Amino acid sequence: MPTELLLPAGWQVFFVVVLLGCMIALFARFLLGPTNLDRAMIVDAIALVFLCLIAVIAAAVGTGYFFEAILVLSIVGFLSTVAIAKFIEKGRLFDE
Amino acid sequence: MNETMILGGAIALMCFGLAFMVVGVIGIVRFEDVFLRLQAASKCLTFGFTFLVIGAVVLVGDAGDYAKVALAILFQFLTAPVAAQMVARSALVRGIRPAKMDE
Numbered sequence: 001m002p003t004e005l006l007l008p009a010g011w012q013v014f015f016v017v018v019l020l021g022c023m024i025a026l027f028a029r030f031l032l033g034p035t036n037l038d039r040a041m042i043v044d045a046i047a048l049v050f051l052c053l054i055a056v057i058a059a060a061v062g063t064g065y066f067f068e069a070i071l072v073l074s075i076v077g078f079l080s081t082v083a084i085a086k087f088i089e090k091g092r093l094f095d096e
Numbered sequence: 097m098n099e100t101m102i103l104g105g106a107i108a109l110m111c112f113g114l115a116f117m118v119v120g121v122i123g124i125v126r127f128e129d130v131f132l133r134l135q136a137a138s139k140c141l142t143f144g145f146t147f148l149v150i151g152a153v154v155l156v157g158d159a160g161d162y163a164k165v166a167l168a169i170l171f172q173f174l175t176a177p178v179a180a181q182m183v184a185r186s187a188l189v190r191g192i193r194p195a196k197m198d199e
Contacts, residue, residue, distance in 0.1 A: 005099055005155060011107060018114060022121040029125045037130050037187050044179055045124060045137045048172075052117060052148045059110070059152040067157065067164045070149060074168040078175040082182050089186035 007059040015056040023049050040084035047077040102154065109151030116144030129195040130187050138180040142172055 007015075023046060030042045051070055058066035087093055120140025127133045146169050153165045 005102060007107070007155060008103075011110075015110065015114060018118065022117060025121055025125050035130060035187070035192060037183050037190070037192070038133060041130065041134055041137055041180075041183050042124065044176075045121075045141055048137075048141045048145050049117065049121070052113070052145055055149045055152040056110075059106070059155045062156045064157060064161045067153065067161045067168070071164045071168040071171075075171045075175075078179040081179040085179070085182040085186040089182075089189050 006062050007056070012056065012060045016053070019049055019053045019056065023053075036088060037085065040081050040088070043084075044078060044081040047073065051077070106151045106155035109154065110148050111151075113144045113146065113148030113151060116140050116147065118144075120144060130192060131184060131194050134180045134184055138176045142176045145169075145172060 026042055026046050026049065030039055030046070033039050033042065051073055054066050054070055054073075058064070058070075083093060117140070120136050123136030123140060124133050127136060149165050149169065153161050157165065
């Protein structure tokens with residue numbers, strides 16, 4: 001693998017601007033969302049857009065450590081959505 | 097020449113993933129129901145994430161980074177349907193009807 005092969009600056013600006021626009025649109029739907037379940041689902045979607053933003057930053061900087069952050073956030077990112085959905089369904093989180 | 101091909105392929109993969117992300121976000125913002133929004137979120141966004149991360153790791157990654165990204169994509173494919181199913185079942189239990197079911 002050749003070193004110093006990075007994403008060019010114009011493409012960096014393009015990807016970051018489009019992904020931030022996606023995040024702002026999702027946040028508007030988060031504020032407008034009719035039910036709390038919409039909000040619980042949009043938290044997951046915002047986390048996924050944020051993972052893509054981390055991938056773009058990794059391609060721009062050229063550091064491999066960002067992929068570990070992607071791995072960890074991809075594993076634990078869905079827990080908040082599952083917890084909120086279960087709480088709204090049953091009124092409590094753990095069955096005693 | 098070889099580096100130009102790698103750069104072009106990686107940018108093409110990332111643009112393909114970004115197009116799916118944008119389509120999924122448009123679906124989430126404009127659909128009228130929590131079930132339709134779940135469908136857009138769990139399919140389009142996961143697919144777009146896959147191709148965008150593969151493009152990034154083709155551009156800058158070494159072998160360990162390929163393994164990490166493969167594991168991240170595997171966990172994303174495992175956990176996104178679980179979250180979507182929990183939210184959909186919770187919506188049905190709480191009495192939210194799908195938008196055009198009662199017509």
